[in-house]
Amino acid sequence: MNIIEVVALGVALGTDAFSVSVAIGTKRLRLLLLLKFSLIIGIFHVIMPLVGVELGLFLHNLFGNYYFEGTIDKITTTIGSGVLMILGMIMIYENFKSDQVDSNFDLYGWSLIIVALSVSIDALSVGFSLGMLDANIVFSCMILGFIATVMVICGLTLGDKIGSLVSGNAEVLGGVALILLGIHFLLS
Structure with missing residues (x-):
């Protein structure tokens, strides 16, 4: 797998994180929370494919040649969408x-981890594929994480600009966007 293929994969994986970040960005996050959220999603985009590789090897060794990737894909997509x-x-x-606008969105601790997990869970199934391809897995995962981090920063920044335009209804707009994204990921 060459660098262009890894970058294309990173952009494809980062699109759902970008979309969710735009919706969350309407809450006008503080800079520190924006950076923390972006880095955590980037880290999850590094860890999840690595876990996917190991999980794929474990399942292959445990169950032989039975093909589980499609089932695991469906389960992880359903959980992430929900x-x-x-x-x-x-x-x-x-x-x-x-009635008041809270600029310090309640995105810390477990809620931060759950959101990061939900937008990076598709990277788990990518790990199954990376393990089967001729790729430097660690290097590829680092690129995936970097691209996801940049896309989340861009999404949160864009969401902040959109939130400024729609002011009081930004949270509703972001919530509706997250629900629609969840439905879209579930149905696709």
Whole structure:
């Protein structure tokens, strides 16, 4: 696998993280939270393919030649889509619950990890494929993580600009976008 193929794969994997970041960016995150969120998603885009390679080897050794990739793909997509839809519903609920705009979006601890996991879970199945290809797996995963980090920063920044335009309804717009993204990922 050459560098252009790895970059193309990174952009393809980063699109869902970018889309979710635009929706979350409408909350107008502080710079520190923006960087932290971007780095955590980037780290997950490094770790998940590595876990996928190991998980693929484990399942292959455990069950022989039975092909599990399609089943695991469906399960991880369903979980990731569900998490995005739930996060979107929470954002909409919080907007209607309080009249004040909270610029410090509640995105820390486990909620931060869950969102990062939901947008990087597709990288798990990529790990199955990377293990079968002639690729430097660690180098490829580092590139995937870097591209995801950059795409998330761009998405959060774009979301902030969109949030400024729609002001009070930004949280509802972001929540609806997350729900629609979850449905899209579930159906595709």
